[in-house]
Amino acid sequence: AQDGAHHHVDGITISTHGSGRDWGTDVIGSTIDEVRATGASWVCVHPYAWIRNDGTVEFRRFEPGSAPAHLIRPIDEAHRRGVKIMIKPHLGYWGSAFAWRGAITFTAPEQLERFWRTYTDWIVEVAAACKDADAFVVGTELDRLLDEAHWREIIRRVREVTQAPLTYAANWTDYRHVPFWDALDVIGIQAYFPIADTPTADESVLREGWRRRMRELREFAEPLDKFVVFTELGYNRSFSTAVEPWNAKMDGDEAEATQLACMRVALESIRAERLVLGAFLWKWFPGRTRRVHDFYLRSSSMLRLLKEVWTRP
Numbered sequence: 427a428q429d430g431a432h433h434h435v436d437g438i439t440i441s442t443h444g445s446g447r448d449w450g451t452d453v454i455g456s457t458i459d460e461v462r463a464t465g466a467s468w469v470c471v472h473p474y475a476w477i478r479n480d481g482t483v484e485f486r487r488f489e490p491g492s493a494p495a496h497l498i499r500p501i502d503e504a505h506r507r508g509v510k511i512m513i514k515p516h517l518g519y520w521g522s523a524f525a526w527r528g529a530i531t532f533t534a535p536e537q538l539e540r541f542w543r544t545y546t547d548w549i550v551e552v553a554a555a556c557k558d559a560d561a562f563v564v565g566t567e568l569d570r571l572l573d574e575a576h577w578r579e580i581i582r583r584v585r586e587v588t589q590a591p592l593t594y595a596a597n598w599t600d601y602r603h604v605p606f607w608d609a610l611d612v613i614g615i616q617a618y619f620p621i622a623d624t625p626t627a628d629e630s631v632l633r634e635g636w637r638r639r640m641r642e643l644r645e646f647a648e649p650l651d652k653f654v655v656f657t658e659l660g661y662n663r664s665f666s667t668a669v670e671p672w673n674a675k676m677d678g679d680e681a682e683a684t685q686l687a688c689m690r691v692a693l694e695s696i697r698a699e700r701l702v703l704g705a706f707l708w709k710w711f712p713g714r715t716r717r718v719h720d721f722y723l724r725s726s727s728m729l730r731l732l733k734e735v736w737t738r739p
Contacts, residue, residue, distance in 0.1 A: 435655055435704025436736045437468030437512065438723065440500070441711050446473055448712040450495030455503045457712040462509055464729055465736030470512040470657075470706045471500045472566070475548045477517045477530055481537035483544040485551075493555035501558050512561035512706065514595060514657060515552050517545075517568070528597050531570035542576045549580060554587035562590040563657060567616060569600035581609045595657035607650055615643075617656035617705060621688070622668035629687055632668055636695035644701055653703050656696070660708035660721040661688040674720045686727055693735045707732075 438461045442448055449471050461469055473496065475485035488494060497513075504511040517527055524530045532538045553562055564584055565577070577594070584592060593614035596604050601615045621627075621635030647654050661667045662674065663681045668688050689707075696702050708721050722728070 435468050435706070436466050437470055437704060437706035438464065438466045439470040439472065439514070439658065439706050439709045441472070441709040441719075443711060443713075446471070446496040449473075449497075450499050453712045454500050455506075457710070458500075458503050458507055458509055461710055462507055464732040466509070466732070467736075468510045468512060468560070468704070468706065469500070469504055470514050471496075472514045472516040473497060473552055474516055474518045475545075477519050477522050477524065477541075479523050481532050481534075481540035481544070483517065483541065483548050485548045487551070488555070490554065497552065497555045501556060505558070510560035512563065512657075513552065513556040513559045513590075514563040514566055514706075515549060516566050527567035528569050528600075530568060541571070542573075546576075546580050546583060550583045550587060553584045553590075557588040557590065559588070559590050562588055562592055563595050563614060564592055564610075566595040566657070567597050569597050569603065572600075572603060572605060574605040577606045578609055581606065593655060593657065602646060607652060610652075612703065613647055613650070613652045613654045614657040615654060617659045617692075618672035620669055620671065621691075625666045625669055625684075627668055629691060632688060632691040633695070635668070636691055640695060640699045640702070643699075647701050653701055655703045656705035658708045659692060659705040661685045661692070662720055663718075663722060676718075676720055682725060682727060686731055689728065690731055690735070693732075697735070697738075 440457055458469055475483050478484055501511050517530065519527055519530065532541055549564060556562065564580055581592060591611040593610050593612045594604060595614045595616055597616045598619050601613065607613055619639045622631050643654055661671055662676055663685045664673065664675050664677045665681050665684050666673065667684055696705055707723060710723050711719060
């Protein structure tokens with residue numbers, strides 16, 4: 427882990443208006459240009475499969491060498507612009523019995539067998555198609571399915587098809603429970619850490635909240651001789667975003683100052699912590715849209731903030 431300090435990650439996740447189709451069109455190039463203008467050095471995309479109640483991971487198969495454009499074009503467009511890219515596959519849970527990815531689990535042996543078999547097929551196929559990416563995430567928020575033997579086999583299979591550094595994206599509540607960090611290159615965390623107890627917290631409280639979180643991370647990561655990357659980090663336009671950063675609730679433009687304060691403190695805290703390589707901010711949509719999405723990054727104030735912090739020596 428000693429050479430990781432020279433590989434800082436200032437990243438933004440490029441989301442999608444519908445199952446990733448826009449990642450495979452011309453708009454992905456102009457979107458990466460916009461993201462790069464913030465000072466970002468990395469982007470991330472999150473291709474989907476779908477979880478079914480019987481344990482099946484459902485995805486559209488493709489032949490080796492004929493991967494769909496939404497997987498390979500973002501890699502080509504990023505590299506053409508001198509930007510690095512992480513591929514972070516997500517299981518879509520909408521329409522299933524699960525409230526979110528962190529709730530996915532199965533009790534029946536046949537369901538578990540079906541899950542591990544079909545999930546492995548999917549993740550290895552995506553990794554092989556995206557072998558030229560600069561980082562790859564073997565799983566995202568599947569923290570109720572941390573069976574060590576199955577994950578070590580998945581990691582082994584993925585390493586057969588790509589040389590990209592690998593991580594797993596654990597929710598902030600569960601990174602300590604992951605038993606296979608030693609098999610991965612970096613500790614990945616969905617960093618929606620609460621950093622205050624009340625919505626009215628001032629900047630000094632936010633900074634102390636991050637100092638406490640960074641201390642916890644050092645105590646965990648140093649014995650493993652691993653760096654940490656925040657595979658997601660985001661704040662909403664919400665007065666309670668420091669208390670519940672994961673909440674998609676928005677309070678409107680009047681809460682933008684709260685969002686900006688949380689983001690500034692987070693990014694500056696990351697800059698100051700040797701063991702945290704950086705973060706992928708959630709989220710940026712391709713193309714221009716009139717809708718202000720949750721976790722909105724494209725306001726003029728936010729763009730100024732990102733550029734100020736990320737281009738600072």
